[in-house]
Structures are given as C-alpha cells and as structure tokens.
Amino acid sequence: MDIRFEEAEARFDGRIVLHPLTLSLSERRIGIIGLNGSGKTTFARMINGLVIPSSGHVVVNSFDTSKDGEKVRAETGFIFQNPQNQIILPILKEDIALGLKNRKLSRQETDVAVARVLQRFGISHLAGRRAHELSGGELQLAALASVLVTEPDILIMDEPTNQLDLKNRELVKRTIEGLDENIMVISHDLELIEDFDRVLLFHEGRLAADGRPADTIRRYRELTR
Amino acid sequence: MKTLYVEGDSLLHRLAPRTKLLGLAAAGIALFLFRSIPPLALAAVISVAIYASLGIGLRQSLARLRPIFLTIAVVALFTLLVGSVEEAATVLLRLTSLMLLAAAVTATTGIGEFIDEITLAAWPLERLGLVKAADIGLSIGLVIRFVPEILDRYHAIQDAHRARGLKPRVLTLAVPLIILTLKNADEIAAAIDARGIRAQR
Numbered sequence: 001m002d003i004r005f006e007e008a009e010a011r012f013d014g015r016i017v018l019h020p021l022t023l024s025l026s027e028r029r030i031g032i033i034g035l036n037g038s039g040k041t042t043f044a045r046m047i048n049g050l051v052i053p054s055s056g057h058v059v060v061n062s063f064d065t066s067k068d069g070e071k072v073r074a075e076t077g078f079i080f081q082n083p084q085n086q087i088i089l090p091i092l093k094e095d096i097a098l099g100l101k102n103r104k105l106s107r108q109e110t111d112v113a114v115a116r117v118l119q120r121f122g123i124s125h126l127a128g129r130r131a132h133e134l135s136g137g138e139l140q141l142a143a144l145a146s147v148l149v150t151e152p153d154i155l156i157m158d159e160p161t162n163q164l165d166l167k168n169r170e171l172v173k174r175t176i177e178g179l180d181e182n183i184m185v186i187s188h189d190l191e192l193i194e195d196f197d198r199v200l201l202f203h204e205g206r207l208a209a210d211g212r213p214a215d216t217i218r219r220y221r222e223l224t225r
Numbered sequence: 226m227k228t229l230y231v232e233g234d235s236l237l238h239r240l241a242p243r244t245k246l247l248g249l250a251a252a253g254i255a256l257f258l259f260r261s262i263p264p265l266a267l268a269a270v271i272s273v274a275i276y277a278s279l280g281i282g283l284r285q286s287l288a289r290l291r292p293i294f295l296t297i298a299v300v301a302l303f304t305l306l307v308g309s310v311e312e313a314a315t316v317l318l319r320l321t322s323l324m325l326l327a328a329a330v331t332a333t334t335g336i337g338e339f340i341d342e343i344t345l346a347a348w349p350l351e352r353l354g355l356v357k358a359a360d361i362g363l364s365i366g367l368v369i370r371f372v373p374e375i376l377d378r379y380h381a382i383q384d385a386h387r388a389r390g391l392k393p394r395v396l397t398l399a400v401p402l403i404i405l406t407l408k409n410a411d412e413i414a415a416a417i418d419a420r421g422i423r424a425q426r
Contacts, residue, residue, distance in 0.1 A: 050415055070421060078419040085412040088422065090370060091230060094337035099420050101359070128232045147420065 001154050001182040002026055003047060007056035010042050017042045019206045020056060025184075031193030031213060032186040033220050034202035040186050041081075043202060044156050047184070048076035061153060077147035077181075079140070079157040084131065086143040092134075093118070093127040096146045103150075117149040121175065137168030141175060154182045161189045190217050229289070229373065231332040235279050242338040243345075245330045252326050256319045262311065265318035272325035279332055289332075293324050340366035360423065367413070378405055 003025040010018040018039040034040045045051040046058050049065035049072040058065040063072045080086050089095040096114045105113065118124045121141045126134065134142060140160055147155065160176065161169045173192055176183065187193055199216035201209035201223075209219040237245065252268075259265050276286070297320040305313035344362030351358040382401050386393040417423055 048419055050419055073419060073421040080412065080416060080419070082412070085409065086416050086420075088370070088413060088416060088420075089336050089366070091335055091337070094335050097337060098340075098422055102421060150421070 001028070002059075002061055003154070004059040005046075005056070006059065008046060008053040008058050009055045010039075010046060010051055011054040017205055018046070018202075021207055022056075023207065023210070025198075027197035028182050029193075029196040029198075030184045031196040031199040031216075032184060032202065033188070033190065033193070033199060033216065034208075035224065038202040039205040040200075040202045041158055043200075044078075044158060044184065044186055047154070047156060048073055048078045050078070074150070075152055076154045076156060077150065077152035079143050079147055079155070079160060081158045081162060083139045083143035087131040087139070087146060090130050090132070092123075092129055092131060092142050092145075095131070095142075096149050099146055099150050113149055117145045120148075121145050135168060136164045137171040140164070140168070140172045144175065148181070152181070154184065155179065156184045156186075158186045159188065160185065161187065161192060190220075229328075229331045229369075230335050231279060231281055233279060233333065235333065237275065237279060237329055237333040240333075242334045242342050245334060246342060249326055249330050253323055256322055259319075260315065262314055262318065265315060265322070268322045269318045269325075272322040272329075276325045276329045279329060281332060290324065290328060293328075294321070297321055297324060336366045336370050339369060363417075363422065374409075375402070375406055378402060378409075 005021045005023050007020045007022055008018070009016065009020040021043075032040045032044060042051055046053060046065065047060060049058075049060075049069045052066045060072045061075045063075065065072045087095050089098055093114050096117060097110050100110050100113055103110075114127070115124065118127055121144060123138065123141050123145065126138060126142065131139065131142065144155075157176070161172050164172060169189070176185065176192070185193055185196070193199055194213050194217065196213050198211065199209075199213045200207060201216045201220050203223055208223065209216045256265070256268060259268070281289070297317065300320065301313045301317040304316045340362040342362075343365050344358045347356060347358040347361040350356045350361070379398065379402055382398055382405075383393050386397065391397070
C-alpha cells in the first residue's frame with residue numbers, strides 16, 4: 001500500500017473541510033480518529049476518489065485520484081457508515097455478484113467467487129437472504145464480502161462498529177483483526193484501533209496528531225477535555 | 226431493503242429470465258387478442274395455477290396482490306356501469322390473468338437477473354452510441370429495488386406523525402419523504418461509485 005497526500009485540500013461550497021495536507025501512508029493497519037465533523041470521513045473519501053481534492057493531489061498505489069478514478073477504486077474498497085446503503089441489490093448473493101460485473105467473468109466463475117467470499121466470512125447460509133432481514137453484525141459482514149470479493153489492495157471502513165450491540169461489535173472486531181488486507185478504519189471505538197500500526201487524529205479539518213495508537217489516543221483525550 | 230423476489234425451486238424459478246419475460250410479453254398480447262369469456266376464463270385458471278405453484282401462501286399472496294386487484298376491480302366496475310356484464314367480465318379476467326402472470330415472473334426473477342436482461346436488450350442502443358446499456362440496466366434495476374423501500378419510508382413517516390400526535394398531511398408527508406429519498410439516493414450513488422459498479426462495460 002502506498003498512499004500519498006500532496007498538499008491535498010478539500011472544500012465544499014467554499015468552506016475548507018480538510019486543510020492542505022501532505023503525508024504518506026504505507027502501514028498495514030491505520031486508524032483514523034477525531035470528533036464529528038473533524039474531516040476524517042472526507043480524508044478517507046479522498047483516498048478512494050469519492051472526494052476529489054479542490055487543490056493538490058492524492059495518489060494511491062501510483063494512481064492519481066483526480067485522473068484515474070476507476071483504477072483507484074479498483075485498488076480501494078470502502079465500507080460506508082451505514083452498510084444498509086452499501087448493499088445495492090436486496091438479495092445478498094446477487095449484490096455480491098453485482099460487484100464482479102465489470103470483471104467479465106462467466107456465470108460459473110462469478111458463482112464460485114461469491115461462494116468463496118461468503119465462506120471466508122462464515123455467512124454462506126445468508127446467501128439467499130434479504131439484506132433487511134440481517135442483523136447489524138451480519139450486515140457488516142455482508143458489506144465486507146460485497147467489497148472484498150473484488151480483492152482490493154486497501155480496505156477503508158467508516159465506523160464499522162457504530163450502532164452495533166456488544167455481541168455484534170465483538171464479531172466485527174474479530175473479523176477486522178483477521179483480515180489480511182491493508183486496512184484503514186475510521187472509528188470512535190478506540191479499543192478497536194488501539195493495537196493498529198498507526199493512528200491519525202483529525203481536529204477541525206487538520207491533522208492534529210499522527211503516530212503510535214497510545215500517543216495519538218492520549219492526544220485525542222486531551223483535545224476533548 | 227425489501228424485494229418482491231421469493232426464494233424457491235419451482236419450475237418458474239428454474240426457467241431462464243429471458244424465457245419468462247418473453248413468455249409474459251407473448252401472454253400479454255394473447256390475452257388482448259381473446260375477446261370471449263371461455264378462453265379468458267381458462268387463461269385465468271391457468272394463471273392462478275401458475276401463481277399457486279410458487280408456494281407463496283394465501284396470506285402473503287393477498288398482501289402482495291390486493292392493491293393491484295382492487296384497481297382491476299374498480300376498472301371492471303366502471304366497465305360494468307358504462308358497458309355490459311360480458312365486457313366487465315372480460316376486463317376482470319384479462320387483467321387478473323395478466324397481474325398473476327406478471328407477479329409470478331417478478332416473484333421468481335431476482336433484480337440482478339432483470340438487470341442482466343435489460344442490459345442485454347439495451348445493447349443495440351449502445352452500439353448506436355445512444356446510451357450505455359449497463360447504466361440502463363442498473364437504473365431500471367434500482368427503480369425496482371427502490372419502490373418497496375420508498376413505501377416503507379412513507380409508512381415510517383406516517384408512524385412518526387402518529388407517535389407525535391400529529392395529523393398526517395400531504396405536505397408534511399411529502400417533504401420529509403422527498404428529502405430522505407434524495408439523501409438515500411446520494412448515499413447509494415456513492416456506494417455504486419465506491420464499488421466501481423458503473424465501470425462495468
């Protein structure tokens with residue numbers, strides 16, 4: 001994984017949401033923390049090209065997000081805050097297969113890939129289920145399967161344990177711990193990212209701290225006092 | 226996120242989506258070619274048998290078909306008032322058969338399969354440079370997928386009115402419904418972009 005922000009800034013309607021930022025990211029597990037409205041989701045969305053910098057550049061695995069959007073999105077999977085909106089088709093196996101349409105696979109190859117990713121997350125029994133019938137934890141696993149079936153290099157998750165009960169939170173936490181992919185997790189759940197390789201703290205649209213989890217989390221607590 | 230699709234292993238489930246859609250189109254044309262009651266009554270019996278073969282169950286079937294059937298009943302009643310009993314019976318049998326056949330196809334065909342068929346059907350338009358076939362398929366698939374969800378949201382807003390002791394009014398129902406639907410559409414569009422689904426060619 002090689003992500004570079006080069007004086008990248010994000011503005012919405014003239015308002016600066018993320019001040020010019022320069023940094024490189026290559027660690028396998030990166031956490032992103034900060035108060036609501038601090039710019040962390042915008043930062044994450046800039047990585048997969050959902051938000052294009054108003055000035056500067058974001059380069060992901062040598063692809064510029066403002067020029068090579070499709071290639072960048074093939075490199076980065078994104079799990080949204082509300083996985084319900086992530087699942088586009090109502091039946092889980094159909095939705096996972098939808099992500100493979102542009103691979104020009106045969107029906108049999110698609111079925112095999114879908115079965116494999118469902119098995120990976122232990123949700124093969126949910127293949128024919130409707131998304132609205134799934135629990136919060138199952139829905140997160142379904143969203144993970146729908147994104148990871150395309151085998152992106154980097155996976156970005158926006159508050160994956162948000163609104164989950166304790167049982168489902170533990171299920172999602174264990175699943176994240178077991179992922180082999182490069183992952184970036186935005187979270188208010190500090191326990192989730194406390195053993196990550198690197199944690200970034202955003203505050204009022206600026207990078208306020210960047211380093212080992214314990215140091216960054218301590219700085220975050222100081223900011224919120 | 227609801228769907229009209231029903232999981233099953235009936236003959237209709239196993240049929241190729243294209244065969245079902247072409248069959249439905251042919252049946253629709255045939256139903257409008259028959260003008261006497263005996264063949265239409267036979268068609269209605271066959272349609273009931275096909276729908277019953279899906280094993281959906283009476284209660285769920287009634288819940289699914291009631292709104293359309295009521296509309297058909299109103300049309301038949303109006304025909305009776307301005308025409309004859311035979312004409313009303315013709316309308317009732319013809320539209321009921323068509324409703325049951327269309328409902329059977331919808332219940333046994335996933336949205337993904339619909340998208341594939343529509344994309345294929347739109348391919349000649351893409352060859353002419355008029356549209357992108359995959360976008361047409363995805364758009365129509367999303368419409369089919371969104372209708373039950375918008376209805377759910379409408380009922381949720383109605384419930385919110387009742388919970389607060391407010392009388393539901395057209396404006397106070399429509400405004401939040403439109404805002405929520407547009408907001409949700411934005412999020413779905415972002416998910417489609419993030420998953421690279423529109424890149425399919």
